[in-house]
Amino acid sequence: MINIAVFVSGRGSNLKAIFEQIKLGNLPANISAVVSNKKGCGAIHFAVDKNIPTFIIVNSKDEKFASYRKLENFLSGLKIDLIVLAGFLNKIPKEFIELYRNRIINIHPALLPKYGGKGMYGSNVHKAVFENKENISGATVHFVDEIYDNGKIIKQENVDISNVKSPEEIAEKVLKIEHKILPEVIKEFATGIIKFNN
Ligand code: GAR
DSSP, rough: OOEEEEEEEOOOOOHHHHHHHHHHTTOOOEEEEEEETTTHHHHHHHHHHOOOOOEEEETTTTTTTHHHHHHHHHHHHTTTOOOEEESSOOOOOOHHHHHTTOOOOOEEEEEEETTOSOOOHHHHHHHHHHHTTEEEEEEEEEOSSSSSTTTEEEEEEEEETTOOHHHHHHHHHHHHHHHHHHHHHHHHTTSSSOOOOO
């Protein structure tokens, strides 16, 4: 059993997918905390409803650094093994990344290294994929380092989008894959298929 903290900024469908797999007994993990930079987002409402401890990052220029220091204390008290970015849209300070080096993973709604980098998140990704008339898209789970969408790829899965009529249709197809591969990767950490080795 590993303790995970899930970082979110939006509606929280990936958080819910992880929660469901745990509830079904498929994933030996415990969601010890949900962390967000968006106080009122759907994912935070979900966490509160499920009595999962939450932490809100204050994002103003003056307070962000101090807020991440408080977050470090909060998470160290919870003995977090793995941090899962599930639609978390906030630049993480490099000091925090260093502290959790190789223990932060992210789900990205495209086949990295294509359609990654600054500004490539959420619907922007699917619009770009649609405009380029791609036949295949998919999702990627990767380690997080100091550069957007740059860390080592852990898992990817493709989906055929040759017949789609809109970016929204791509989003829908890709989201199904996200909900599958993100819990799968967490399970690989939890069961020792992927080992924590600094
Ligand atoms: C997901 O599609 C996730 O891949 C994306 O945000 C969405 C969050 O949805 N993340 C990024 O684009 C990060 N670059 P959710 O709140 O329903 O899980």
